[in-house]
Amino acid sequence: xxxxxxxxxxxxxxxxxxxxxxxxxxxxxxxxxxxxxxxxxxxxxxxxxxxxxxxxxxxxxxxxxxxxxxxxxxxxxxxxxxxxxxxxxxxxxxxxxxxxxxxxxxxxxxxxxxxxxxxxxxxxxxxxxxxxxxxxxxxxxxxxxxxxxxxxxxxxxxxxxxxxxxxxxxxxxxxxxxxxxxxxxxxxxxxxxxxxxxxxxxxxxxxxxxxxxxxxxxxxxxxxxxxxxxxxxxxxxxxxxxxxxxxxxxxxxxxxxxxxxxxxxxxxxxxxxxxxxxxxxxxxxxxxxxxxxxxxxxxxxxxxxxxxxxxxxxxxxxxxxxxxxxxxxxxxxxxxxxxxxxxxxxxxxxxxxxxxxxxxxxxxxxxxxxxxxxxxxxxxxxxxxxxxxxxxxxxxxxxxxxxxxxxxxxxxxxxxxxxxxxxxxxxxxxxxxxxxxxxxxxxxxxxxxxxxxxxxxxxxxxxxxxxxxxxxxxxxxxxxxxxxxxxxxxxxxxx
Numbered sequence: 001x002x003x004x005x006x007x008x009x010x011x012x013x014x015x016x017x018x019x020x021x022x023x024x025x026x027x028x029x030x031x032x033x034x035x036x037x038x039x040x041x042x043x044x045x046x047x048x049x050x051x052x053x054x055x056x057x058x059x060x061x062x063x064x065x066x067x068x069x070x071x072x073x074x075x076x077x078x079x080x081x082x083x084x085x086x087x088x089x090x091x092x093x094x095x096x097x098x099x100x101x102x103x104x105x106x107x108x109x110x111x112x113x114x115x116x117x118x119x120x121x122x123x124x125x126x127x128x129x130x131x132x133x134x135x136x137x138x139x140x141x142x143x144x145x146x147x148x149x150x151x152x153x154x155x156x157x158x159x160x161x162x163x164x165x166x167x168x169x170x171x172x173x174x175x176x177x178x179x180x181x182x183x184x185x186x187x188x189x190x191x192x193x194x195x196x197x198x199x200x201x202x203x204x205x206x207x208x209x210x211x212x213x214x215x216x217x218x219x220x221x222x223x224x225x226x227x228x229x230x231x232x233x234x235x236x237x238x239x240x241x242x243x244x245x246x247x248x249x250x251x252x253x254x255x256x257x258x259x260x261x262x263x264x265x266x267x268x269x270x271x272x273x274x275x276x277x278x279x280x281x282x283x284x285x286x287x288x289x290x291x292x293x294x295x296x297x298x299x300x301x302x303x304x305x306x307x308x309x310x311x312x313x314x315x316x317x318x319x320x321x322x323x324x325x326x327x328x329x330x331x332x333x334x335x336x337x338x339x340x341x342x343x344x345x346x347x348x349x350x351x352x353x354x355x356x357x358x359x360x361x362x363x364x365x366x367x368x369x370x371x372x373x374x375x376x377x378x379x380x381x382x383x384x385x386x387x388x389x390x391x392x393x394x395x396x397x398x399x400x401x402x403x404x405x406x407x408x409x410x411x412x413x414x415x416x417x418x419x420x421x422x423x424x425x426x427x428x429x430x431x432x433x434x435x436x437x438x439x440x441x442x443x444x445x446x447x448x449x450x451x452x453x454x455x456x457x458x459x460x461x462x463x464x465x466x467x468x469x470x471x472x473x474x475x476x477x478x479x480x481x482x483x484x485x486x487x488x489x490x491x492x493x494x495x
Contacts, residue, residue: 052076053107053130053372055088055099057137063088063100065130068187076185082178083146086209087135087313087365090181092192098209099133099365101314106131106369113369113378129372136169136367136381138162140489141457145174148461148482157465159210159344162486165352165455167383168361172459172486173345177206212316215341216464219428220260220279221445221475222336224398225350227276227284229291229299231394236287238273238401248282251327257285257335260427261410276401277409279425281335288334293325296333300340302389303350303360309386310345312365319346336428348460349386351447354398355422355455358390403452413480414448416488422455423448423483425475441470446479450487457490459483 051074055063062084068075076091078084089098096104105111109130145160152158162172179199186192199207208214230236245268248257259265264278275283288296300321301307310316319342325333332338342350345363353360361383368380390398402422405411411423426445434440444466449458461479468478 050074050109051129051372052091053109053132053370055107056132056134056370057084057139057142058134060139061132062135063091063181070187072187075187078181078185081180081182083142083174084137085178085181086175086211087137087173088181090184092185093189098313099135102312103133103366103369107133109372114371131372131378132370132375133366134368134370136164136171136365137173138171138490138493140493141172141486142174144485144489145172145482146176148485149174149176152463152478153467155204155465155467156463157204157210158461158463159214160459160461160482160486161211161344161348162457162459162490163348163352163361163363165355165449165458166359166361168352168363168386169367169383170345170363170365171457171490173209173211173365175208175210177202177204179206209313209315210462210464211344212310212313213343214462214464215317215319215343215346216443216462217338217340217428217430218336218342218347219426219443219445219475220281220284220335221347221350221424221426221447221460222340222342223276223279223284223334223426224354224402224424224447225299225303226288226291226296226334227272227398227401228303228354228390228394229295230272230287231397232299232390233291233295236272238271238397240272241269242272242275242283243286244268244270244275244280244283246282248285248331250285250331251289253328255328257281257331264409273401273404276424277405279335279405279410284334285331286334289327289331293323293327293330296330297321297323297325299389302387303353304346304386305342307386309349309362310365316345317343319343336426344460344462346460347445347447347462348458351449351460352455352458353387353389354395354402355449355458356395357392358388358395360386360389362386399452402448406448410474410476411446411448411480413476414446414484414487416450416484416491419450419487419491420452421448421450421484421487422452423480425480427473427475439470441465442473444473444475444478446475446483448480448483448487450491457487459486 052065054061065074089100091100107130109128159175183195265280305321322339406421406423410425414423428443430440432440444463446461449455
């Protein structure tokens with residue numbers, strides 16, 4: 001063989017070797033990266049055309065995939081869509097939200113926990129199916145919360161969260177206004193996009209899950225945190241006399257605090273239980289200053305403020321209690337104003353922590369994961385303690401005060417015949433102005449749990465906007481009946 005032919009032969013051999021190395025690299029080492037690449041339309045289409053697992057409440061599917069006559073083979077369908085949309089989110093080509101996003105790998109069948117199922121499907125020549133996600137939601141509690149909010153009118157903006165105190169299971173999570181995820185999962189992508197654009201431009205923000213993504217001043221519901229901090233010092237109990245009166249001047253300031261409720265707060269000193277019962281701002285402002293900014297901050301963080309704790313849904317907003325608050329800010333924080341902000345989930349956790357003897361459990365929404373065909377449980381969520389917010393005795397003392405608030409104070413609309421209920425109302429000033437210069441109406445809150453001595457459910461109701469006169473917006477009258485209905489739904493599931 002002459003030299004030119006040998007040179008060409010060696011060059012061709014090197015080309016073949018390079019081609020073999022490149023093919024091996026692309027098909028083996030780099031395959032996963034290519035599959036996961038955003039621009040890989042073939043893989044995206046294949047995934048979108050797969051039978052996705054169901055999202056379940058009990059034994060009922062609230063989201064499932066049904067056969068479709070178009071190229072994508074399966075259409076995502078949402079049942080009771082408006083009630084569950086803030087939880088399920090939606091799934092469409094290249095986009096998912098809510099549980100659809102948080103558990104996308106399992107619902108799509110790509111999760112490693114479904115490896116055996118994929119292997120069986122491969123051997124049998126069947127298409128890969130996604131696994132099922134079972135939620136902790138109590139359907140009766142969810143419906144009671146949804147119906148209660150809707151009854152306040154079409155323009156209502158608010159949320160309800162219910163928790164099982166000793167586990168952290170989320171029993172209800174409702175947010176209004178809401179939307180129809182079926183229209184976002186439509187295979188007519190132009191229609192789906194138009195609906196998404198319309199929803200995103202609405203001032204009422206229906207795509208927002210207010211239960212976990214909206215933080216507002218919690219108002220007087222935060223007084224249970226202030227009471228916890230005070231009792232935890234060992235210097236206060238329910239019968240301790242605290243300063244009150246018609247007004248209180250903030251320290252280092254000329255600003256004056258007033259009471260929303262005049263009766264029960266006009267004496268210069270009142271028992272702490274009476275101050276909570278009648279929601280005396282003029283008692284809790286100086287009480288927070290006396291307890292101190294450090295202890296108030298520590299107590300708030302014990303209940304979950306300034307922390308991320310919800311892993312089952314994306315987008316949790318962080319509830320805030322600032323560190324190193326100055327005396328005027330500390331005083332205002334004593335009744336849930338100034339820089340204090342909270343989500344409805346956070347205030348439900350505060351309530352659940354008091355109910356569970358001072359123990360705050362980490363909230364969760366996914367109860368278990370199931371195989372796609374046999375419905376075998378592959379993984380169950382184990383309850384996890386987040387913190388010991390207070391001692392058991394402190395929680396018991398605060399419970400005693402919250403029971404009095406329902407029996408004879410501002411929270412009587414939440415009373416349930418034959419069951420001892422603990423609760424607290426709140427009406428928080430927004431501090432915002434309308435375009436015409438008028439003040440934005442206050443926010444109404446209600447928190448509570450029942451039965452008081454052996455709690456099964458803790459509830460938080462937040463009303464960001466209701467179409468009612470400002471002087472009629474109160475946490476007790478508006479939020480109390482909703483909380484009562486949710487608690488009754490859990491305690492008496494069959495009516």
